[in-house]
Amino acid sequence: SAVISQKPSRDICQRGTSLTIQCQVDSQVTMMFWYRQQPGQSLTLIATANQGSEATYESGFVIDKFPISRPNLTFSTLTVSNMSPEDSSIYLCSVEATHLYGYTFGSGTRLTVV
Amino acid sequence: SQQGEEDPQALSIQEGENATMNCSYKTSINNLQWYRQNSGRGLVHLILIRSNEREKHSGRLRVTLDTSKKSSSLLITASRAADTASYFCATAETSGSRLTFGEGTQLTVNP
Numbered sequence: 001s002a003v004i005s006q007k008p009s010r011d012i013c014q015r016g017t018s019l020t021i022q023c024q025v026d027s028q029v030t031m032m033f034w035y036r037q038q039p040g041q042s043l044t045l046i047a048t049a050n051q052g053s054e055a056t057y058e059s060g061f062v063i064d065k066f067p068i069s070r071p072n073l074t075f076s077t078l079t080v081s082n083m084s085p086e087d088s089s090i091y092l093c094s095v096e097a098t099h100l101y102g103y104t105f106g107s108g109t110r111l112t113v114v
Numbered sequence: 115s116q117q118g119e120e121d122p123q124a125l126s127i128q129e130g131e132n133a134t135m136n137c138s139y140k141t142s143i144n145n146l147q148w149y150r151q152n153s154g155r156g157l158v159h160l161i162l163i164r165s166n167e168r169e170k171h172s173g174r175l176r177v178t179l180d181t182s183k184k185s186s187s188l189l190i191t192a193s194r195a196a197d198t199a200s201y202f203c204a205t206a207e208t209s210g211s212r213l214t215f216g217e218g219t220q221l222t223v224n225p
């Protein structure tokens with residue numbers, strides 16, 4: 001299955017600033033998914049990133065707040081913009097490993113906004 | 115929005131006992147998957163069951179799927195302290211589509 005390198009693993013940021021999270025996959029994948037996991041909660045899909053087209057955002061998430069880049073089939077970034085303490089969460093990227101074995105997740109970025 | 119509901123939200127058992135977690139969902143699915151998450155880290159895929167399957171085994175894990183009731187269960191047999199983690203079910207409406215996660219069950223296995 002695919003291996004994902006996600007960084008940074010954690011960061012503490014000042015409110016009003018932005019953080020860019022990177023995910024590098026060791027194989028070419030069509031779709032990459034970005035999730036948010038707020039403290040003590042489950043995962044919520046932010047957007048689906050396809051190479052060569054704009055990301056598709058879920059209800060409640062907008063491009064101005066969470067811009068996504070997908071320059072090629074192995075790499076994507078998610079930026080959390082103009083951060084507030086409410087953005088403190090774990091952010092995870094994911095790709096489909098194979099149709100038999102589910103999805104592979106990055107190790108997550110634990111973001112704390114102060 | 116989350117379509118999956120899991121129960122119990124938290125489960126505490128002794129080592130060696132079996133742990134059963136349940137998941138319900140609302141829409142039609144292509145497959146249902148179970149994941150484990152240790153202490154807020156990345157998710158580890160445990161098992162995938164397709165909509166045309168009723169039961170699947172992997173080591174100490176047993177998953178069942180009842181599409182008529184839109185529910186699934188995960189059984190961990192002979193639990194170990196290392197099984198302590200959060201367990202999530204996730205559904206995919208089509209193969210390769212986005213996953214919709216349940217609320218998760220926090221399992222604690224006491225040595």
